[in-house]
Amino acid sequence: MLSNSKAQSQNVILAQLDNKTQFVYEVAFARRELDGLKVNADTKLNDTIEFEIRPPYDIDLLAKRLAHFGKVGDRITEYSRIVSRNQKRSDNQFLTHWYYPYKGKYHPRLVRSIFNILGLEYGQTVLDPFVGSGTTSLEAHLFGLNAIGxxxxPVCQIIARVKVTAGQIAQKLPLLREKAVDAMKKDFSEYTKIEPTRKAEAFNSEKDGSSYQQFLDSLKDDKVKDFFVLAQLIFASDLGRRRRDFASFEKNIQTMIASALDLAKTQKELKTDRPLGEVSIHEGDARNLKDLIRDDSVDAVITSPPYSIALNYVYNDRYALEELGIDLAELGEQCIGVKGKGRQKVDLYDEDMRRCYDELYRVLRHGSYCVAVIGEATVDGEHTRNVHNAIEYCERIGFTLKEDLPKKIFGLYNTINDERVLFFEKD
Ligand SMILES: C[S@@+](CC[C@H](N)C(=O)[O-])C[C@H]1O[C@@H](n2cnc3c(N)ncnc32)[C@H](O)[C@@H]1O
Known part of the structure; x- marks a missing residue:
């Protein structure tokens, strides 16, 4: 068992998968979690999937840490309580995980299970160099790990930060809701006067005289301001991409605040047991982290490298990026997987990813792991060999591939359904 655990019982107990686990691959990850926590367990396939756990084990520790389980013995797990605080319909959107319609997230539960597979200890530091919408950092924070994202x-930076800080300022938000809605309503009524052909680029982009901008300027607390900026970005994206109307802003603000209050409640409960993780989010380039992160300083990297070879993030987030005044072409130059066409695009992607792996090797402590969730895609008729290339290059620079777990997801909503989770150890 891990160092802070103590064996508590001599009885065999059953650990049951959480009833919100959805995918076949999750059974394998559940098994690996138990292995990572050094538990002796046998799989029992009943009508609910259960594992039989033999002594010695520490039931408190298991109930606190496990990701894929709803019950251990007679204990409800901490995580099943966390995931039940969900204002949305989709299971992976609990707490503030749903903030912003970001395409290409990975599953929060997967991330937490990797903490266990690696046997990470509270207070250690996890890096996600492609933090996207901040799934890794929120999960690390709740678990008690420090996170660097x-x-x-710039849009991701705001999303990832607000997902964690919303809990700290949750009590202030209901009082500001009406002001935010009124200000946005004014801007929106101006916007509706604009000719339909100009609408996509015109909303709120002319900041002078924008009521919402005045509302933002009146906010003194940066965390509160970030929250309402994110609400604005969600609205810009919903308006442009999904053709939503003003009611969506009003509804989203309401739901965002409800989720922030859920997060605050969760943070308060968890803090009675252990310090929550510190989170720092940076705008930066994964190909060069030298100014941000020292050599041999990180305890784990958990990440999903850009799928931008199949998913163009700059294009997907164009409405939100434009709201922030970002030059899309300039950002596209820095974004891995967006440049070029066909074979050249794939080659540029591979070259950029090699630079990232060099950096990840540099910042990890010896004996620590880089876990990468990697999918294959076909780009302009060219097949990527991401998994093969990652393994070949990482082994060349000193990593050892310790585990290669398939993560098949079936469903129409998922464009890349053949993914692998690669565990590389820095020797
Ligand atoms: C697959 S997404 C990560 C999604 C994330 N795991 C989540 O759950 O939200 C990859 C991210 O890599 C980012 N990215 C692309 N090029 C980058 C670069 N050069 N440096 C850092 N991040 C980059 C993209 O902006 C995108 O947010």
């Missing part, structure tokens, strides 16, 4: 996109 880096992303090239």
């Amino acid at each position: 880096v992303d090239i996109s």
Whole structure:
């Protein structure tokens, strides 16, 4: 068992998968979690999937840490309580995980299970150099791990930060809701006067005289301001991409605040047991982290490298990026997987990813792991060999591939359904 655990019982107990686990691959990850926590367990396939756990084990520790389980013995797990605080319909959107319609997130539960597979200890530091919408950093924070998140996109920086800080300022938000809605309503009524052909680029982009901008300027607390900026970015994206109307802003603000209050409640409960993780989010380039992160300083990297070879983040987030005044072409130059066409695009992607792996090797402590969730895609008729290339290059620079777990997801909503989770150890 891990160092802070103590064996508590001599009885065999059953650990049951959480009833919100959805995918076949999750059974394998559940098994690996138990292995990572050095538990002796046998799989029992009943009508609910259960594992039989033999002594010695520490039931408190298991109930606190496990990701894929709803019950251990007679204990409800901490995580099943966390995931039940969900204002949305989709299971992976609990707490503030749903903030912003970001395409290409990975599953929060997967991330937490990797903490266990690696046997990470509270207070250690996890890096996600492609933090995207901040799934890794929020999960690390709740678990009690410090997190460093880096992303090239300024939109991601805001999403990832607000997902964690919303809990700290949750009590202030209901009082500001009406002001925010009134200000946005004014801007929106101006916007509706604009000719339909100009609408996509015109909303709120002329900041002079914008009521919402005045509302933002009146906010003194940066965390509160970030929250309402994110609400604005969600609205810009919903308006442009999904053709939503003003009611969506009003509804989203309401739901965002409800989720922030859920997060605050969760943070308060968890803090009675252990310090929550510190999170720092940076705008940066994963190909060069030298100014941000020292050599041999990180305890784990958990990340999903850009799928931008199949998913163009700059294009997907264009409405939100434009709201922030970002030059899309300039950002596209820095964004891995967006440049070029066909074979050249794939080659540029591979070259950029090699630079990232060099950096990840540099910042990890010896004996620590880089876990990368990697999918294959076909780009302009060219097949990527991401998994093969990652393994070949990482082994060349000193990593050892310790585990290669398939993560098949079936469903129409998922464009890349053949993914692998690669565990590389820095020797
Ligand atoms: C697959 S997404 C990560 C999604 C994330 N795991 C989540 O759950 O939200 C990859 C991210 O890599 C970012 N990215 C692309 N090029 C980058 C670069 N050069 N440096 C850092 N981040 C980059 C993209 O902006 C995108 O947010």
